[in-house]
Amino acid sequence: MRKRIQLNNAWRFIRHNEELAETVTYRDDRWSEVNLPHTWNAVDGANGYEYYQGACWYRKEFTLSASDQGRKVYIEFNGSNSVTDVYVNARHVGQHKGGYSTFRFDITADVAFGTTNVIAVKVDNTVVDDVYPQKADFTFYGGIYRDVYLLVTNEVHFDAMDYGSNGVYIVQEEVSKEKAHLKIESRLVNDSGEEKKVRLWADITDADNRSVTYAAKEVVLAAGEVRTETLDCVIDDPILWQGRKNPYMYQATVSMTSFNDTIDQIKALFGVRYFHVDPEKGFFLNGEHLPLFGVSRHQDRKDMGWAVTEHEHIEDMELIKEIGATSLRLAHYQHSQTFYDLCDKEGMVVWAEIPFISIMSQNELEGINAKQQMLELIKQNYNHPSIVFWGVQNEIQIGGERPEVRKLVRELSELTKKEDPTRLTTMANVLFVDEKDEYNRMTDVIGYNKYYGWYHGKTEDFDPWLDKFHRINPDRPLCISEYGVEGIVQYHSAEPKVKDYTEEYHALYHEIAWKIFEKKPFLWATYVWNMFDFGANIRDEGGVKGRNNKGLVTYDRKIKKDAFYMYKAHCSDEKFVHITSKRFVDRAEDSIQVKVYSNCEEVTLYLNGEQIQSKSSKEKIFVFDNVVLAEDMNEIRAVACESNVNYQDIARFNRVEAPNASYEAPPVADEGKEVKNWFELPDTSAEELAELQITDDAYSTRCTFKELFENKDAETVLNKYFGENFRDRPQYPMMQGFTIDMLAGMSPENFPEKLIFAINKELTKINKV
Secondary structure: OOEEEEOOOOEEEEOOOOOOOOOOOOOOOOOEEEOOOOOOOOOHHHOOOOOOOOEEEEEEEEEEOHHHOOOEEEEEEOOEEOEEEEEEOOEEEEEEEOOOOOEEEEOHHHOOEOOEEEEEEEEEOOOOOOOOOOOOOOOOOOEEOOOEEEEEEOOEEEOOOOOOOOOEEEEEEEEOOOEEEEEEEEEEEEOOOOOEEEEEEEEEEOOOOOEEEEEEEEEEEOOOOEEEEEEEEEEEOOOOEEHHHEEOOEEEEEEEEEOOEEEEEEEEEEOOOOEEEEOOOEEEEOOEEOOOEEEEEOOOEOOOEOOOOHHHHHHHHHHHHHHOOOEEEEOOOOOOHHHHHHHHHHOOEEEEEOOOEOOOOOOOOOOHHHHHHHHHHHHHOOOOOOEEEEEEEEOHHHHOOOHHHHHHHHHHHHHHHHHOOOOEEEEEEOOOOOOOOHHHHOOOOEEEEOOEOOOEOOHHHHHHHHHHHHHHOOOOOEEEEEEOOOOOOOOOOOOOOOOOOOHHHHHHHHHHHHHHHOOOOOEEEEEEOOOEOEEEEEEEEOOEEEEEOOOOEOOOOOOEOHHHHHHHHHHOOOOOEEEOOOOOOEEOOOEEEEEEEEOOOEEEEEEOOEEEEEEEOOOOEEEEEEEEOOOEEEEEEEEEEEOOEEEEEEEEEEEOOOOOHHHOOOOOOOOOOOOOOOOOOOOOOHHHHHHOOOOOOEOOOOOEHHHHHOOHHHHHHHHHHHOOOHHHOOOHHHOOOOEHHHHHHHOHHHOOHHHHHHHHHHHOOOEOO
16 A cells, blocks of 8 residues: 655755756755755844845655555655755756645656766745735745655555645535435546546444444546545444543545455544524534633744744644633644644634735736645545634735736635535734625634724723624624734733733733623624744834744743733633743832632632632632832742642742832834834814815825835825835735734824825825826
8 A cells, every 4th residue: 555754854955046856866965954844034034134045955865675566656746835846866856835735746757767876955934926925924934844755655646746735635515413325526536548447445433443433435547547535425323523621533444455455544533513603603513602711822832934844843732721712813824734633632613724825926817836836735624523713814915906806805705615614714904994895704603803092992892892793794604813912921011001011911902802792692703813933024013123023932832921811710610820920020119919810719819828808700800909029039829729629820920129220121222113203293274174175086094004115206295295215114015915004993093193194284285187
């Protein structure tokens, strides 16, 4: 049968483009030796400076057994970012565009058996016009950052070239508590030179490896034929995959046999389930309402980038389970099969998506690569019961209003439903998409990325906006696909406020947001942005370069921020007590507020061994005011007792004379941030403000930055008010779809009415052509 041979060890690597590196005789002895997974941006990808984006080379020797002569040989890459060219014995065997999916090349005609072969791989993470993503708020780590294998099969085999899948798809036609009707679709390939007769088998076994059902048929394959065959199976009284409550899995063993020989075989784990989303009541799994408290995840890690192993995947999942999450948004690209497998095993309901994000290509307007990546995502992950939602875009409106963007989003949704009508399509709109926009009706369900309380407004603004959207679109299932704020554990404040980067504001924000969301039963899910801090090279937030710090856990996974425990209190059954602000050690106040998160019914507080007070709270947040500190170090202990078991946490606070300056984030410089009124505002009367007429045939603050910069006269006005280097800022490509009015709505303190008037007074004199 088939063999899968791992090729992870002892590669040679060079961190630049090298002429003739594909040739067999090339001397690579001076190159570095690396093992896979590997990225060349493990360090520079998250330090806030320019990171290396370009071509690099990998080389390796391998040997195939002489006994494999006459069989098919494929090389398989599970993840290589982002354009990969593969050479075997100096022959170019193929190029793959896209950095997140599995891909294979047929190298049968290019290898020698029983002797040494040379594989050379050029990987380039330069952003190019016809590969997604084009621009995004995360680092595009370069390298072969997942496993590489040789796949050896017989000439008659399950298709290895169907968009990187295994060629077997378990279609859940109709599932109920009484029966699960399955169609097992298999793509069969006959690469021999003659007709072949085989028997196709499908054996279904339960979690204890006991036979449940089977199906079989005779198939005659013509020479060179590729054909899809279907076997029908029924599981009576199925044990349903019930999320975290009971993530039950069956196994399908699909085989091709000839007489007494098994020619090829695929084993696929799967779970049977049915689901729907109600626009008033939310998500239902197998007829039971399941609140989807979700977190989003990026796959990178400190000093490793994307080159993580099974160990790191498991550690991430354990943290996600601890918090009590029931759902995951795996952003913004296809993740590792190892992690999807973990989601199946642990019962996570998954939103999986492609990197069609922020900006569509300016020149490739058919979306060829986006559609390719969508097909790869679906076909490679079709059998995972955890995946319920296919995401077709994330904030693609940032690139500006373009009819070709709308067309492609619609086509991606249609393609997804055609390939997999059994699941739901979704997408994440950028915050400024109007509630009545047709984007909200292109997919089965919809999500919005909203950042009230950080980029604009206050956290409480979630409440009226959610009600407004639901009032306008009562039939559209809505979720909050991203929400969050920066939280850096070095910074602290007894009076937290927006954009102070403190751990206290980070936690307070999530408290307020949670209280609002839990009172909106029509929300089918909410997804914290993000579970973990992650690399975003263009960022410089709160003195931390190259990171997005919105995670509930730090980039190195060493520190759980206070907000982690706020969610754990609401969502986890594991009893615990957590005192917040433990890293806020030095206190200059005579008395402090002590806040405790716990899912116990009552918490008692002790100060320096003396009992202070006991409190009950249904909201899982226990607040003790006016706790008077003694001089120097004080010990606070919070204790709860449930079912005769004690749970406690200890914090130590040092009474000091003056505030600790290291607890404050450094001042935010004007450069690269919001406009700061570097000019003298006009002395304008109320009458003048009212008289200014804005029409569609002239430019104004209602136009996007992209539109304005396309006109030389409008560009001059922008340069006057925003500075001539505005377009050179790394954030600009992700802002070009914004209008000045949008920025004013997000940050009114930096865009007073007189400033908007001054800009419009000049822009409205410029007619559109």
